[in-house]
Amino acid sequence: MKTRKITPYLLVAPYIIHFAVFVAFPVIFSIVLTFHKWNIISPMKFTGFDNYIRLFNDTLFLKSIMNTFVFLIIHIPLQIFVALILAEILNQKIFMRGFFRAAFFLPVVVSGVVVTMLWQQMFAFDTGLLNRILTTVGLDKVGWLVDPNVAMSSIAVMATWKNVGLYVILFLVGLQTVPPHYYEAADLEGANRFQKFFNITLPMIKPTMFMVIILSTIGGFSLFIEPYIMTGGGPLNSTISAVLYIYKQGFFYYHMGYASTLGLFFALIILLVIVIQKKFIEREK
Amino acid sequence: MKRLVFYLGLLFAALSFIYPFIWMISASLAPESEIGSLVLFPNTFTLDSYTQMFSKIPIGRALFNSILVSTIVTFGVLVFGSMVGYALSKLEFKGRELIFYIIIFTMTLPFQITLIPQYILMVKFGWVDTYIALIAPYLMNALAIIMFRQYFKSIPTDLLDAARIDGCGELRILFTILWPNALPAIVTIGILTFMASWNEVLWPLIVIRDESLMTMPQLVTLFAVGGRADAQLGVKLASAILLALPIMIAYLFFQKYFIQSMASTGLKE
Numbered sequence: 001m002k003t004r005k006i007t008p009y010l011l012v013a014p015y016i017i018h019f020a021v022f023v024a025f026p027v028i029f030s031i032v033l034t035f036h037k038w039n040i041i042s043p044m045k046f047t048g049f050d051n052y053i054r055l056f057n058d059t060l061f062l063k064s065i066m067n068t069f070v071f072l073i074i075h076i077p078l079q080i081f082v083a084l085i086l087a088e089i090l091n092q093k094i095f096m097r098g099f100f101r102a103a104f105f106l107p108v109v110v111s112g113v114v115v116t117m118l119w120q121q122m123f124a125f126d127t128g129l130l131n132r133i134l135t136t137v138g139l140d141k142v143g144w145l146v147d148p149n150v151a152m153s154s155i156a157v158m159a160t161w162k163n164v165g166l167y168v169i170l171f172l173v174g175l176q177t178v179p180p181h182y183y184e185a186a187d188l189e190g191a192n193r194f195q196k197f198f199n200i201t202l203p204m205i206k207p208t209m210f211m212v213i214i215l216s217t218i219g220g221f222s223l224f225i226e227p228y229i230m231t232g233g234g235p236l237n238s239t240i241s242a243v244l245y246i247y248k249q250g251f252f253y254y255h256m257g258y259a260s261t262l263g264l265f266f267a268l269i270i271l272l273v274i275v276i277q278k279k280f281i282e283r284e285k
Numbered sequence: 286m287k288r289l290v291f292y293l294g295l296l297f298a299a300l301s302f303i304y305p306f307i308w309m310i311s312a313s314l315a316p317e318s319e320i321g322s323l324v325l326f327p328n329t330f331t332l333d334s335y336t337q338m339f340s341k342i343p344i345g346r347a348l349f350n351s352i353l354v355s356t357i358v359t360f361g362v363l364v365f366g367s368m369v370g371y372a373l374s375k376l377e378f379k380g381r382e383l384i385f386y387i388i389i390f391t392m393t394l395p396f397q398i399t400l401i402p403q404y405i406l407m408v409k410f411g412w413v414d415t416y417i418a419l420i421a422p423y424l425m426n427a428l429a430i431i432m433f434r435q436y437f438k439s440i441p442t443d444l445l446d447a448a449r450i451d452g453c454g455e456l457r458i459l460f461t462i463l464w465p466n467a468l469p470a471i472v473t474i475g476i477l478t479f480m481a482s483w484n485e486v487l488w489p490l491i492v493i494r495d496e497s498l499m500t501m502p503q504l505v506t507l508f509a510v511g512g513r514a515d516a517q518l519g520v521k522l523a524s525a526i527l528l529a530l531p532i533m534i535a536y537l538f539f540q541k542y543f544i545q546s547m548a549s550t551g552l553k554e
Contacts, residue, residue: 022421026399027402100299108547109480109532112484112486118309121522221395221397256401256405263398263401270397
């Protein structure tokens, strides 16, 4: 059955126009911008590689990238660990399974703004719930958001709390692809719970594991609103994330050329990390 | 006994996910002087925090803005996404592969690269402080197109050919035959898009400065970090609750669909 030749093009035309305006042009223009100094109002000034030189000497930007990696290094393993345990539990026949699943998933649907405001109170030094529990059991208070060595970890814990429900669900889907007779065979061999987990479950859910790692890496690299609300990047710039820094350069100081350079550079780092992860995954497969 | 410990542990875990929300609601209803105490039920309930919030920020207007923006974005993503998904899955034309690769490229492109130039576009178009700035960049979504394409592939082509013999146009085929047969995909993409749009906060912070055009997450964020709440915790929490409530109510009723939709985000490669 033939349709009119032009019809498919009409159907995809809106997408192509949208792509040209909001993706293709910005990508090209962002590269042009990296060679210029511009605050939008006055005319653009060509500055050659100045922005790049400045970038490599910008210790705060390099710190913000390091901070983002610190966040990822705490957040991803923690998230996988907690999500796997909860998914393993929910995969058994337990009482009120639906309720538990719904509870773990609740923070996923709620805005990060709300979650951040909530945890800001939980983390509060004198009045927060966490420090109250600590002092009740006779321990010292922790400067969750005021100690530069702790603040990023606190944010990583909060992000885990917010997102883990999603990964529980993804792992649950993965766990259900494991054929039950694998476990039955292992039972006959007298395998214990840990042996079954490491020899059957873990290899079988590898695809889910990789997906979870890549999804949470991309999510982690866009860390912004949590430090924006909670700490403003402090204390001592210990929680300033790369996106927060780019935001400040672009929309606080109006350094369009420089912010664009930072964005491009950071995007390349993200792509590099994802490519390395994918390479690793393909080898493992 | 072992069972009991297991359930107590699990219950504790579940509570740690729910308790903060309950505390937030209760704190927003308590008089400011009682909030510090972390007790779940204050001695006296008061709507003070809410009335103060309403007098301080145009939260009603922000609610309207958020609903308007998210609804239009969702509608646009469904209509345009299904159009492209349909062309890619059911129609043959030159350049089809190329468009598919463009979509994949868009999906892997980190947003950090387009953030600044997109803002400059908004300035040059004169769209800063307009609804269009909040809507236009989001009207297309690569993931939605891929999901529609996947789903439409599973619908038999015979169904479409029969309609074509009856003289149906392609758009009519898409909306009267494919759409009713693709409800699960529409629900999934609809929920994902609406939630993403509703919770988006970085972009509004960039393109909207006029308070009457702010979306809810943006207004609540600025209220929380700015000085206008006069450090009154209850008032801040009240605004956070108003932001969380619509999605939480929807989640309560359509929990199954929410979870299914979010689980399918994992289907992308």
